Structures are given as structure tokens and as C-alpha cells.
Amino acid sequence: MQKRVISGILALALVLTLALTLAQADVRVELDGIDGGSASVTASEDDSAALLEGYLYQVNGLDVPEVVKAESGGNTASRPATYMASMNQTLRAVYDQLVPEIQKIAAGQGSSSAFSIGIQMTFTKEELGIEGDMLVRGDDGQYHFSEETGAAIEKAVNEVMDMDMLLDQLLAHHPYELYWFDKSFSEGAIRFKYSYGTDGQQTVMVGDFVIMMAVSQDYAVTDAATQQYYLYSPDTAKTGAATAAAAKAAEVVAKNQGKGTYSKLVAYADYIKNAVSYNYAAADKNNNYSYGDPWQLIYVFDETPDTNVVCEGYSKAFKYLCDLTWTGSDPEVACYLPTGTMDGDAHMWNIVSIGGANYLTDITNCDSGTIGAPDQLFLCGVRGGVDSGYIADLTGNTTTVYFYDNETLALYDEELVLSATKYSPLAFDLNQLIALARYAAGITTDKSAAIDVNNDGIISAADLTAMAQSLVS
Incomplete structure (x- = not known):
């Protein structure tokens, strides 16, 4: 475990010293941007504290010391590639x-x-x-x-x-x-x-x-x-009615818009798991279900408990919520729909690209009663590779193996290489630390309410103590 005392910048801005304990080989710090935007910083264990220190110097209008620049040089978050190049x-x-x-x-x-x-x-x-x-x-x-x-x-x-x-x-x-x-x-x-x-x-x-x-x-x-x-005649009465699902999805996004990036992802997964259960009847080939709604996301957002989906519905719903939240050609979070097999059975799941790394996410098998419940297969770490298959280790000394199919291999590139470690954001909102630094310097913004970390109704040194405790826990 690594400890680093960031004293210079916080001595100037807070007249305080904060001991930051940053653990794990790959630390990701989520920043909910001061201007309403957002960003991510990715750093190795050796460089994460230097990156954070450099960022704090910059947001307070101070020059970043050369030693900090040297310690944090070259560590910037990469973005997932745009996967459209395969078409002529x-x-x-x-x-x-x-x-x-x-x-x-x-x-x-x-x-x-x-x-x-x-x-x-x-x-x-x-x-x-x-x-x-x-x-x-x-x-x-x-x-x-x-x-x-x-x-x-x-x-x-x-x-x-x-x-x-x-x-x-x-x-x-x-x-x-x-x-x-x-x-x-x-x-x-x-x-x-x-x-x-x-x-x-x-x-x-x-x-x-x-x-x-x-x-x-x-x-x-x-x-x-x-x-x-x-075959080629959509019924506009039926498709028109289905648009209510899109409105519900937008409502889910709006309800969670004030949360941080990781909290949004958790909220979306929880919503899907609470909205539907796995449709075993549709998945059973002996029942001869025709391909339709159980494989789509409409049932996830129709607010009807009797309409349920298979893995495609879970995965498409999660991607749709992500796509509504993070837009543009260079989104903070990108979500993909790989297909292939899980333990030999046909399956669809998600890859989530965040902070410069890609994570396996299987909402279907995080639902209650499944092998990955409640979150073992959510932004998880896996071992193996694209060609040999990815293995996720679960509780009880069990594993599950994912292989991409040829369609997925042809469509994606860098997105297919998955992280070996689980995504683990820090337990506090760094925006609160920045706001506290600005508040101590006499700068009050519409973000100042976030400073009351311990929710006692006042802004005091106790809030900094609460932040420090969250970091060292």
C-alpha cells in the first residue's frame, strides 16, 4: 500500500495537510467537472498521487512544480477507438x-x-x-x-x-x-x-x-x-406504443444525472435488475419462441413486471442508458455489445470502456439467483485473452469463461482487450475536495453545497476529516 502526503498545494489552498492513501495497481479517480462536464484520470500506483497533486495545483490557478510534472508525465487517460472503420x-x-x-x-x-x-x-x-x-x-x-x-x-x-x-x-x-x-x-x-x-x-x-x-x-x-x-410492413400502432419505453429510459437517466460516473453505472444496472427477470421460457428452444420482444429492450422499460427478457434485453438496455448519458465521438464512458459464448452457451454481454481500460460487464448474470449476483460480473477483472477466452473468477472457487464470436472479432478492435483488475473508483467525490479547497480560499460557487461531506449542515474541518477517513479506509 502506498501513502503520499500532498502538502504544498493544500497548505496554500486549505492551510491543511491531507494524507492520501492510494491503493491497487491501477487507481482511477473520477472527477465530476466544476463546469458541469466530467473527466477521468488514469494512473499507475507510482504515478496516481502525482497526477492528483498536479490537478489540484492547476484548478487553484497555481503553476505545477517541475517535480510534479516529471512524476506524472505521460499518464493521460486513453479513449476507446471508434469502431466504424471496417466499412468501405x-x-x-x-x-x-x-x-x-x-x-x-x-x-x-x-x-x-x-x-x-x-x-x-x-x-x-x-x-x-x-x-x-x-x-x-x-x-x-x-x-x-x-x-x-x-x-x-x-x-x-x-x-x-x-x-x-x-x-x-x-x-x-x-x-x-x-x-x-x-x-x-x-x-x-x-x-x-x-x-x-x-x-x-x-x-x-x-x-x-x-x-x-x-x-x-x-x-x-x-x-x-x-x-x-x-415482412416489410411495420405496424405504426405497435411501434408508436413502443416509444414509451424510450421515454422511460430517458427518465431513468434524468433521475440519476446528479450522480458521479460510477454511481450512474451502478444505478443503471440496478434499475435493469429490478425491472426484469430472466425469461427462461423464451430462452428454451423447445418452446419455439419467435424472435421479438424478449430479445429487445422494450420490456425492460415498459414498467410491466410480467414482461421479461433474455441476455440481449439486459445488455441492450444497459448500453442504451449509457449511450443516452455519454454522447459524442469521445465519450467518458463507452459501452459495447459483444456476442459469443459464456461457458459454451450463446450469450450477449457488455464491455464498458472507462478511464482508459475495458471491463467485462454481464448484467444478466449479476441478477438475483445467477452465478455472478449481485455484482461479481460488473466492471470485473478477468484473466486470459481475446484468442484464449476470458475467465472470470467467482466466489466458491467457480469460474465462467467468455469467448467472442467471429462477428464481434470482425467488428471491434481495442475494445476487446479487457482489464485484469476490477474497476474500483475512490470512495469519495474528488469534486468535493476541489470545492473545499476553493471555499477555504474564499471562492464560493454553486458547487459549494457538495462540501458538506458529513451532511451535518455546516462546512468545517470535520468535512475534510470525513474525506480523509474515506480515503484511508
Whole structure:
């Protein structure tokens, strides 16, 4: 255990000396920003105290001593990579046009899941590798594309329009907006069609693209007499009603907005575990459940205790709450949806990137009655690796093993490498320490109420003592 006395800055700002005890090999200090923003500092055991000391000098308008700069140099929090680079330029254009369309359906405003996409492709005869004539005269006396040309065009278009990658990207980024989508539809959950022509014998123009996405039976227009449903026709009455779930999720985020980063994550996990139980009936393949709401997040936020979900619902709900909370291209917390196996069974869980490290989080198996309850698999540390699988050690000398599937391996990169140690923020809000330093210096802000750490109604040295006790405990 390491102890460090930070005296210089606090002697000036507080006329006090605070002994900071910083333990563990990887200490993360959460800062709820003075200006309403937030940040994270990541430091090793040797450097964490120096980083904190340097930060305290800066927020009080003082120059950071060279010795502190030297001790803390090079230790800045890294951010998770943006995982969108796998798509080619054309596929990215398709993605960008699809997103607002699927959002319309999710909002109850779209009545068709066959989307016209404004892209065009041009291929030369040489690019297609065609040796004979592209156009040949048929028995009807008209010119038509040769079989060789048709096959070459289909191959070239399919190489660009990678539907597997497109679908993986959509599912990874939009856990709420695709609640109506049936990814399990056997004949192709997402397909496309197109037309093509030529200006002669040398160039082919491809266009009129239409992307078709299967609607699950839970949200499709259904014939009342036959109970058959229309694969590409969302029922706006059903999708419109589902929007109440998004409003509830936003309410959950708003209710917890005053908490620190870690406290928000805990609150979101607790909300999900209290809102639903595991849907064993849907998970049992012998029951022949059709893919729909038990795999989505709507049931998590519908405030109905009888509607429950499987692992996808838990994981998507947690990601959705994180996405609503931390936005932008460089969020403080990023949450992902890996898929693969847990102890050999198909599973979805979360990876949470915070403070420059990635943590395995399995809300499903933190629920009551599961092997990781109540929080053994929440921002936990694991051993192993991407290729060999990650092993989480649980109470009772038990373990559970996670393997990523090929879709996850193709979609993510740095996010897949997980921390060997559990995420463990300090037990107090560093913003309180900063506010106390400013208060002692005669600076009162709207954050001053946070200084009353022990909640006795007054601001005094007892509050600093309470902070110190929380640090050394």
C-alpha cells in the first residue's frame, strides 16, 4: 500500500495537510467537472498521487512544480477507438442513409422497411474482368447482358455491399432503434436489390438500390383472419406504443444525472435488475419462441413486471442508458455489445470502456439467483485473452469463461482487450475536495453545497476529516 502526503498545494489552498492513501495497481479517480462536464484520470500506483497533486495545483490557478510534472508525465487517460472503420466508403454511405429510416420506424413514423438508397456504382469491363462482349443479341433480336457479365456484376456489387458487416454495425450502434427488426429471419434478415445498365460495351452503371429489413412478428402488420404478417410492413400502432419505453429510459437517466460516473453505472444496472427477470421460457428452444420482444429492450422499460427478457434485453438496455448519458465521438464512458459464448452457451454481454481500460460487464448474470449476483460480473477483472477466452473468477472457487464470436472479432478492435483488475473508483467525490479547497480560499460557487461531506449542515474541518477517513479506509 502506498501513502503520499500532498502538502504544498493544500497548505496554500486549505492551510491543511491531507494524507492520501492510494491503493491497487491501477487507481482511477473520477472527477465530476466544476463546469458541469466530467473527466477521468488514469494512473499507475507510482504515478496516481502525482497526477492528483498536479490537478489540484492547476484548478487553484497555481503553476505545477517541475517535480510534479516529471512524476506524472505521460499518464493521460486513453479513449476507446471508434469502431466504424471496417466499412468501405459506399457501405458507410448506405449506413448513414439507413439510420434515419430505422429511427423513423422506431418512432412509429415509418410504414415500410424497404428503403430506397441513393447510391450509384460504376464498373468498367476491365474492372469486372469480362473477356467476351458485355452485350449479346438474344433470340428476340434484342441485346442483353451476357451471363458472364451478369455474374461479374453480381460479384462486384456483393463485394461492396457487405450485408453482414452492415448489419453488425447497425445492431452494435442502435440497440433501441432496431427493437422492431428480426435479425433471425432465416431467408435473409437484411437484403438488397438493384438495377443496372450500360452506355455501350465498356461501362456498367448500377443504381436503384433498395435495402429490405425484416420486421419481427411482434411489430409487423398482421392479417387478423390468418395471423400471417407482412415482412416489410411495420405496424405504426405497435411501434408508436413502443416509444414509451424510450421515454422511460430517458427518465431513468434524468433521475440519476446528479450522480458521479460510477454511481450512474451502478444505478443503471440496478434499475435493469429490478425491472426484469430472466425469461427462461423464451430462452428454451423447445418452446419455439419467435424472435421479438424478449430479445429487445422494450420490456425492460415498459414498467410491466410480467414482461421479461433474455441476455440481449439486459445488455441492450444497459448500453442504451449509457449511450443516452455519454454522447459524442469521445465519450467518458463507452459501452459495447459483444456476442459469443459464456461457458459454451450463446450469450450477449457488455464491455464498458472507462478511464482508459475495458471491463467485462454481464448484467444478466449479476441478477438475483445467477452465478455472478449481485455484482461479481460488473466492471470485473478477468484473466486470459481475446484468442484464449476470458475467465472470470467467482466466489466458491467457480469460474465462467467468455469467448467472442467471429462477428464481434470482425467488428471491434481495442475494445476487446479487457482489464485484469476490477474497476474500483475512490470512495469519495474528488469534486468535493476541489470545492473545499476553493471555499477555504474564499471562492464560493454553486458547487459549494457538495462540501458538506458529513451532511451535518455546516462546512468545517470535520468535512475534510470525513474525506480523509474515506480515503484511508
